Amino acid sequence: MGPRLAVVAGEASGDLLGAAVVRALRAAYPDLVVEGVGGPRLAAEGLASIFPLERLAVNGLVEPLGRLPELLARRRSLARRFTTDPPDLFLGIDAPDFNLGLAARLRNNGVPTAQLVSPSVWAWRPHRVRGIARAVDRVFCLLPFEPGFYTEHGVTAEFVGHPLAEELAAPPTRAAARKELGLSAAAPVLALLPGSRAGEVARLLPDFLATVALLRERLPGLEVVLPAASPERAAQLTPRLDGSGVQLVRGSAHLAMAAADSVLVASGTATLEAALLGRPMVVAYRMHPLSYRILRRMLRVSHVALPNL
Numbered sequence: 001m002g003p004r005l006a007v008v009a010g011e012a013s014g015d016l017l018g019a020a021v022v023r024a025l026r027a028a029y030p031d032l033v034v035e036g037v038g039g040p041r042l043a044a045e046g047l048a049s050i051f052p053l054e055r056l057a058v059n060g061l062v063e064p065l066g067r068l069p070e071l072l073a074r075r076r077s078l079a080r081r082f083t084t085d086p087p088d089l090f091l092g093i094d095a096p097d098f099n100l101g102l103a104a105r106l107r108n109n110g111v112p113t114a115q116l117v118s119p120s121v122w123a124w125r126p127h128r129v130r131g132i133a134r135a136v137d138r139v140f141c142l143l144p145f146e147p148g149f150y151t152e153h154g155v156t157a158e159f160v161g162h163p164l165a166e167e168l169a170a171p172p173t174r175a176a177a178r179k180e181l182g183l184s185a186a187a188p189v190l191a192l193l194p195g196s197r198a199g200e201v202a203r204l205l206p207d208f209l210a211t212v213a214l215l216r217e218r219l220p221g222l223e224v225v226l227p228a229a230s231p232e233r234a235a236q237l238t239p240r241l242d243g244s245g246v247q248l249v250r251g252s253a254h255l256a257m258a259a260a261d262s263v264l265v266a267s268g269t270a271t272l273e274a275a276l277l278g279r280p281m282v283v284a285y286r287m288h289p290l291s292y293r294i295l296r297r298m299l300r301v302s303h304v305a306l307p308n309l
């Protein structure tokens with residue numbers, strides 16, 4: 001058996017990052033064995049899934065409380081599994097509140113650990129860096145200024161960039177993307193991306209659809225396309241889009257944004273995709289009111305959209 005990588009990705013963006021990591025590692029280690037938690041992209045790279053990524057896809061401060069017993073039980077189960085049969089490396093991808101606790105337990109039992117995607121310690125709750133130092137051997141950072149922050153606190157960190165920069169190096173033209181999606185070559189097109197998590201979609205979609213209705217009063221020929229981030233999101237979205245005139249597509253968000261003149265998008269990785277594609281965007285987010293009040297007091301930065309950081 002080849003080297004074993006245990007990986008836990010908590011959402012669609014982590015699935016994208018994890019797939020890029022596995023592809024690169026497999027070029028050096030063809031017999032690499034990968035197990036853990038991920039989505040369809042990691043599965044396509046050979047991940048042996050322990051449970052669906054959807055079970056971890058929750059964020060915010062208040063929002064996870066309703067699922068806390070399940071999340072803690074799943075983390076304990078993974079800790080037992082990887083302690084009993086240790087991998088050569090545990091890689092947590094984003095989802096820091098879940099992954100760092102798991103990494104700390106594994107590291108205490110001699111498992112090498114790393115975190116891909118730095119928690120936003122420079123933006124809020126900077127004291128978390130002490131826990132990160134205890135939990136992981138190395139942090140792989142997506143933003144170039146992050147390693148300096150960690151170095152100041154004695155944590156080994158490395159800037160690795162984002163695989164989207166390579167993946168979108170040669171995007172489809174607007175005309176080609178519209179042809180593939182069956183959109184008009186001449187009409188104005190708006191792409192809607194209300195998030196990859198069920199809670200995000202539930203909170204943002206009503207406002208996004210209300211925005212579409214207002215825009216259509218001014219632009220009667222407006223065409224709107226919404227890429228579903230996963231089969232689960234497609235099932236959630238289908239009944240909610242009935243009669244809206246919004247075209248639901250299952251597959252590449254890149255294609256939908258490439259086809260669009262502009263993008264209305266939930267804050268997250270999709271904002272980086274829109275920026276790399278050169279599409280103007282309006283970034284929105286909605287969370288539990290209590291989470292918002294707490295975060296507003298704790299934030300140390302004035303911007304939240306990834307391209308603005």
